[in-house]
Amino acid sequence: MPRRSVGVSVIAILACVGSAFTLLVAVFVASMMLLLPTLPQNSQAPGFPMRAVMALVMAVYLAPAIWGLCSGIGLWRLKNWARICTLVFAGLLCCMGLFGGLVALVMPIPVTAAQQAQMPEIGTVMKVWTIGLALAQLGVGVWWLIFFLRPKVIAQFEPLRPPVPFQGEMPIGEAAMVAPPSITGGRPVSITVIACLLFVGTAFFPFLMLMHTPTLFLGKILTGPAAVGILLAFMVAHVGIGVGLLKVQPWARVAGLLYFGFALVNGSLTWLRPDAQELMRTMMKSQSSMFGPVPLIELPRAYFIVMAILGIVVAAIPMYFLATRKAAFERTGV
Numbered sequence: 001m002p003r004r005s006v007g008v009s010v011i012a013i014l015a016c017v018g019s020a021f022t023l024l025v026a027v028f029v030a031s032m033m034l035l036l037p038t039l040p041q042n043s044q045a046p047g048f049p050m051r052a053v054m055a056l057v058m059a060v061y062l063a064p065a066i067w068g069l070c071s072g073i074g075l076w077r078l079k080n081w082a083r084i085c086t087l088v089f090a091g092l093l094c095c096m097g098l099f100g101g102l103v104a105l106v107m108p109i110p111v112t113a114a115q116q117a118q119m120p121e122i123g124t125v126m127k128v129w130t131i132g133l134a135l136a137q138l139g140v141g142v143w144w145l146i147f148f149l150r151p152k153v154i155a156q157f158e159p160l161r162p163p164v165p166f167q168g169e170m171p172i173g174e175a176a177m178v179a180p181p182s183i184t185g186g187r188p189v190s191i192t193v194i195a196c197l198l199f200v201g202t203a204f205f206p207f208l209m210l211m212h213t214p215t216l217f218l219g220k221i222l223t224g225p226a227a228v229g230i231l232l233a234f235m236v237a238h239v240g241i242g243v244g245l246l247k248v249q250p251w252a253r254v255a256g257l258l259y260f261g262f263a264l265v266n267g268s269l270t271w272l273r274p275d276a277q278e279l280m281r282t283m284m285k286s287q288s289s290m291f292g293p294v295p296l297i298e299l300p301r302a303y304f305i306v307m308a309i310l311g312i313v314v315a316a317i318p319m320y321f322l323a324t325r326k327a328a329f330e331r332t333g334v
Contacts, residue, residue, distance in 0.1 A: 004078055005156060007147060012075035015086070019068030026061035029054055056207055063203065064089075080157040083148050084189065088196040090144035097138025099310050104130040106302040149189070187248050188328050190321040194256065197318075198242035205235040214283045219269040221282055250329045256322045260315045267311025276304040 032054065067085065074082025104127060147153060208215075208231055215227040222230055237259055244252025273279065277299060 003156070004076070005153065008075055008078070008153065008156060011086070011144065011147070012072045015068050015072030015075065019065045019072060022061050022068065023065035026058050026065055029058040029061065056210075059207075078157050083154075083157045084192050084196065086144055087148050087189065087193050088200065090141045090148070091193060091197060092200070093137045093141030094145065095141075095314060097134045097136070097141060098313075099134075101131050101134030101138065102306045102310065103303065104134060106300060106306050186328055186331055187246070188321075188325045191245050191248070191325055191328065194318045194321060195242040195245040198238040198245075202235055202238040202242075205231050205238075216266065216270045216279075216283075218266055219273055219279075221279065248329055248331075253322050253326065253329045257319055260319045260322070264312055264315035264319075267315065268308055271304045271308035271311065 067089070071082045071085040071089065075086060209228050212223070213227070215222045215230045217230055237255070241252050241256050241259060245256060270276070270279070280299065
């Protein structure tokens with residue numbers, strides 16, 4: 001078995017420690033749900049129980065905690081599936097860090113008059129803190145992506161073939177353990193990561209439907225059954241394309257290009273339209289029946305430009321890998 005490097009050991013420990021802390025938060029939220037006899041109900045949104053909100057919060061902490069613990073233990077044992085999971089998580093960290101940092105840079109921080117009078121620089125402090133946290137997430141994500149794509153690190157996770165006796169110059173029985181070139185059956189790592197990210201995204205659609213979240217579709221706001229129908233279609237697309245990519249099916253590659261191409265167009269038509277501010281206000285008002293009155297913040301034009309750029313980047317990256325990894329799909333046949 002290959003020797004585990006110091007870098008892999010450190011990241012495995014960090015993953016386990018961070019996941020354990022996240023798991024404690026999930027347990028704390030669950031204990032509040034079970035121990036408190038009654039939870040305060042939002043009088044403005046009587047149709048959405050507070051226990052349901054806390055259940056969603058618990059799930060948001062519980063899922064990544066379990067994911068991180070399994071990945072950390074797998075990294076310690078040099079399992080390649082754990083390396084892939086870590087790459088997926090690193091990609092998510094990069095997206096969250098980039099998104100959070102740019103949005104915090106252009107979005108005004110809501111501060112009450114009392115807070116401003118008590119601490120005039122509170123807005124600047126909150127903005128610097130938010131940007132710093134986003135940069136930390138981005139830095140960890142980039143670090144893990146680069147580290148786990150290094151050939152020397154990849155070699156630690158590849159299984160070794162049994163000794164093969166050689167005849168000739170090398171005496172029989174003195175063959176070295178040889179690592180196979182790939183353990184994924186010819187599937188590039190980038191395709192595996194894209195498939196896993198699609199599966200991760202699938203988990204959010206039931207929450208969006210439960211909270212009656214409006215859906216943006218080609219610059220229009222869909223609510224009610226129409227929004228649920230679109231979310232269901234997106235969820236089916238995520239699962240179908242993800243499974244197809246894992247099986248390296250040519251149709252899944254084409255479907256993935258079309259899906260991410262649609263996401264790119266959909267985001268551009270939404271955030272670059274002149275009345276994007278009014279569109280955002282309409283969406284926030286539609287959530288008032290669920291969570292009560294939502295404060296409307298006047299967002300600068302730069303916010304919508306950043307959102308459009310981020311949407312284009314998030315869609316363009318998987319499109320690039322799907323387009324440049326065509327050979328892997330051609331080997332599998334139709």
